[in-house]
Amino acid sequence: MALSEQARASERDRIAQMVLDLVKERGTEITHAGAINESGLTRGRFDQIFDDYDDLFDAVAQKWLHPHLLVMEEVLATHLPPQRKMYEFFARRFAISRERFREDPEFFTILCEMGAANMERVRSFVDLADHYQCELIAEAQAEGFFAGLEIDETLSLINQMVSDYTLPDALLYLGDRLSEQKLARIVDTIFIGLSGEAGSEAAGVNSLTLAN
Amino acid sequence: MALSEQARASERDRIAQMVLDLVKERGTEITHAGAINESGLTRGRFDQIFDDYDDLFDAVAQKWLHPHLLVMEEVLATHLPPQRKMYEFFARRFAISRERFREDPEFFTILCEMGAANMERVRSFVDLADHYQCELIAEAQAEGFFAGLEIDETLSLINQMVSDYTLPDALLYLGDRLSEQKLARIVDTIFIGLSGEAGSEAAGVNSLTLAN
Missing domain, CATH: 1.10.357.10 (Tetracycline Repressor, domain 2)
Structure with missing residues (x-):
C-alpha cells in the first residue's frame, strides 16, 4: 500500500527523532539495519519512507x-x-x-x-x-x-x-x-x-x- | 648501561622520525608496542629513551x-x-x-x-x-x-x-x-x-x- 505524502513526512519525522534518541541513549551511531529494526516497520515499508541510508541521514540532520x-x-x-x-x-x-x-x-x-x-x-x-x-x-x-x-x-x-x-x-x-x-x-x-x-x-x- | 644525554637525544630523534615514516608507510597510527618492536631496541633500552607512550608522542609531535x-x-x-x-x-x-x-x-x-x-x-x-x-x-x-x-x-x-x-x-x-x-x-x-x-x-x- 502506497503512503500518502503526509503520512510519509510524518513517519520521516518520527524516525529521525527516534534515531536521535537512540544515539543519545546508546552513545553510538545507529546503522541503517538498526534503524529499520527499531522503527517497528517492515523493511518494505521502511524503504518507502527512506530511499537509502543517505536519505535517512538527511532527515536526521534536518531534524537536528x-x-x-x-x-x-x-x-x-x-x-x-x-x-x-x-x-x-x-x-x-x-x-x-x-x-x-x-x-x-x-x-x-x-x-x-x-x-x-x-x-x-x-x-x-x-x-x-x-x-x-x-x-x-x-x-x-x-x-x-x-x-x-x-x-x-x-x-x-x-x-x-x-x-x-x-x-x-x-x-x-x-x-x-x-x-x-x-x-x-x-x-x-x-x-x-x-x-x-x-x-x-x-x-x-x-x-x-x-x-x- | 646508562645512555649519555647526547645519545639519548639522538635516539629520540631517530625513533620519532621512524614512527612518522611508519605512519606514512602503513597509513595507520603506531602503537607503543609497535614502536618498540620496530626500533630494534630491547624494551629496557627503549624505556631509557622514552618514559612512556606520552613521552614518545611528544617527541613525534616535536619532530613533525x-x-x-x-x-x-x-x-x-x-x-x-x-x-x-x-x-x-x-x-x-x-x-x-x-x-x-x-x-x-x-x-x-x-x-x-x-x-x-x-x-x-x-x-x-x-x-x-x-x-x-x-x-x-x-x-x-x-x-x-x-x-x-x-x-x-x-x-x-x-x-x-x-x-x-x-x-x-x-x-x-x-x-x-x-x-x-x-x-x-x-x-x-x-x-x-x-x-x-x-x-x-x-x-x-x-x-x-x-x-x-
Whole structure:
C-alpha cells in the first residue's frame, strides 16, 4: 500500500527523532539495519519512507538542524542594523549549539563526529545558511560596508573569521574560550576592517605571489 | 648501561622520525608496542629513551612541528611592519601544512587525527606559538594597534579569527578555499578593525547579557 505524502513526512519525522534518541541513549551511531529494526516497520515499508541510508541521514540532520534554521529565518525577518543582524545570525545558532553541548557533551560529540564524517551530506544546510548570509551581506553593502568586495568573496572571508562559532566541533576543544562577547567583537572588527578599498599592508608587495 | 644525554637525544630523534615514516608507510597510527618492536631496541633500552607512550608522542609531535617552530622564530627575528609580521607568522606555517597536505593527503589526515585525539599532548607547542604571538601583539600595540585591549584578549580574538589557517584539519574540509590572499585580507581586517575603543554595534545594548 502506497503512503500518502503526509503520512510519509510524518513517519520521516518520527524516525529521525527516534534515531536521535537512540544515539543519545546508546552513545553510538545507529546503522541503517538498526534503524529499520527499531522503527517497528517492515523493511518494505521502511524503504518507502527512506530511499537509502543517505536519505535517512538527511532527515536526521534536518531534524537536528531545524532550530538553527528557525533562528536564521527569525533574524532575517528583523529590521536590525546590519552589524546587529550579522551578530544575531551567528550568536543565536552558537547559543543553541553551546546549550546542547553543555547539556550532554557525549551526545554532542557523537553528533559532531557523524556530521564531520558526513560533511557533504549536510551540504544542503550549509548552502542554505550561505544563501541567507549573502542576503545580510547585500544589505550591509547597500549601507556602504564591505566596499569593493564581491559578495562571494565577502561570504568566504566572514565564514573563515567566524568559523569557531559555526563549526560545532570548536566547542569540543575551545569550550568557554568561545563567548558572545568575543563574537560581538569579531563581528565589529569585520564591519570596521573588511573592505577591498583599504588595507593591503599584510601582504606587502615584494615577497608574495598571491594565489587567486 | 646508562645512555649519555647526547645519545639519548639522538635516539629520540631517530625513533620519532621512524614512527612518522611508519605512519606514512602503513597509513595507520603506531602503537607503543609497535614502536618498540620496530626500533630494534630491547624494551629496557627503549624505556631509557622514552618514559612512556606520552613521552614518545611528544617527541613525534616535536619532530613533525619543528619546521613550524623554525619559521615562527624566523619571522620573530625580522624587522617587518607589524601587519606584515603577523601575516608571515601565520602564512609560513600555513604554507608548510598545505604543502604536506597536497603531497600526501592520507598521511596528513592520519596525523591530524592523531593530533586532534591528543590535543593536550601538543599543548606545549600551542603555548609556545601563543607566547611568540603575544610578542607580535605587544609590538603592534606599541605602534597604536589593538588599543584598549589586553594582550590575552587580543591573542584569543586573533586566534579565533585565523583558526582556519592554524588548525591543520581545516585543510581537509576547506582545501583551496584557503589562500594566502584571503589570509592577508583577514590580517588587514584585524589590524584595521580590532580595538577596544571603536565598535560595539554588533552586541547592541538591550537584548544581550554579556558574559564576563
